[in-house]
Amino acid sequence: MSEQARRRPHKPYRRPQKDPVRMLAFEALRAVDERDAYANLVLPPLLRKAREAGDFDGRDAALATELVYGTLRRQGTYDAIISACIDRPLREVDPPVLDVLALGAHQLLGTRIPTHAAVSASVELARVVLGDGRAKFVNAVLRKISRQDLDAWVAQVAPPYDADPEDHLAVVHSHPRWVVSALWDALGGGRAGIEDLLEADNDRPEVTLVARPGRSTTEELAEATETLPGRWSPFAVRMAEGGEPGAIEAVKDGRAGVQDEGSQLVAIALAHAPVEGPDARWLDGCAGPGGKAALLAALAAERGAVLLASEKQPHRARLVERALAGNPGPYQVIAADGTRPPWRPGSFDRVLMDVPCSGLGALRRRPEARWRRRPEDLDGFAPLQRALLTEALSAVRVGGVVGYATCSPHLAETRVVVDDVLKKVGGAELIDARPLLPGVPALGDGPDVQLWPHLHGTDAMYLALLRRTA
Helix, strand or coil: CCHHHHHCCCCCCCCCCCCHHHHHHHHHHHHHHHHCCCHHHHHHHHHHHHHHCCCCCHHHHHHHHHHHHHHHHCHHHHHHHHHHCCCCCHHHCCHHHHHHHHHHHHHHHCCCCCHHHHHHHHHHHHHHHCCHHHHHHHHHHHHHHCCCCHHHHHHHHCCCCCCCHHHHHHHHHCCCHHHHHHHHHHHCCCHHHHHHHHHHHCCCCCCEEEECCCCCCHHHHHHHCCEEECCCCCCEEEECCCCCHHHCHHHHHCCEEECCHHHHHHHHHHHHCCCCCCCCEEEECCCCCCHHHHHHHHHHHHCCCEEEEEECCHHHHHHHHHHHCCCCCCEEEEECCCCCCCCCCCCEEEEEEECCCCCHHHCCCCCCHHHHCCCCHHHHHHHHHHHHHHHHHHHEEEEEEEEEEECCCCHHHCHHHHHHHHHHHCCEEEECCHHHCCCCCCCCCCCCEECCHHHHCCCCCEEEEEEECC
């Protein structure tokens, strides 16, 4: 050892300090990765626990939420940038290290947090959750990332659009390539439209409330909190940023709820579709967790009709019961498999079948779904979707109407399913859903309807209405 080294004063070890905001964000990302959890289910209880412990105020909660959702939405772009800053394949980096790096990348490239603060806070988090050794690796990578802004990095890591349009869009807008391709097929058109859609998927969605008819009003909700009117649904209001739905009495009581406006429009269109003959028995054949069922039950009660809400999973059926509790008219909730139903054929005048699907229409709310889903998942959903629509057509009487809905715009889950079942079953016809949504623009050529985040501000809900003819 040199004389100079011997004379250098020994620097005392400093224990890492826990930052509650970044610790919570890291915990949420690990739950999403390790347990296949959804951020919108994991984050609220973590935030509630932090508030109760006195660790968080409203600004802390907003920052933690932005760190989690922003990191998940931009994960594909950040992975490409991180990959350009390390000397090994990304798959060889431990997942917890990647989570810390992605959180740091989002602070550097996707927020207004100053560069020094973003790097130092991320390195401190790494010291707490990874140890000092791997914290040095995090520090080195984030310092490389901090040398350029997001636009410069994207220009470096994304292939040129002219060489590979889908791969370019996948990196720039942080979607898997196969999702870009599927959404583009469903949307049609040129580059501008698909870029608008992909960018809308990365926007923070508004919180939309529904005032359930006969139980609450939009005026009551507007008086309870700062809101904007709904765009299309007469029962919708949009909450101002930072509002807390659970603090509103009507939401606490179940007289109102949190429900995307696209979901509301599906229920409204089915309720307003013309039927031939009586209109007394309605069915929601895939009712969990209960949002559409609650709106349908309220609309049915206004006409003296009865809703049967059926859900296969008992725990989800209990959620439906909770959503419908207090409905002004009669209803029934059962746990039953819609592909092997207990009801007799021809029992209902209106049937909604909102089938299980890939969820590609709700990527704003569940950004992790884009990384979790695979193209082969659609093969697993396809038989179930066809079976449920077939049984729905059996359940409705002649002259009655079936609504087939998915929270996915993928053609394999929408028009292909409807066309296949119509050819196989017969005795049914598509009716035009567009006139049932007055004032809603850009609904296409019909007769089915596809909503889009960038055109309507809703989830990408699909609806086809079918009338039983024989």
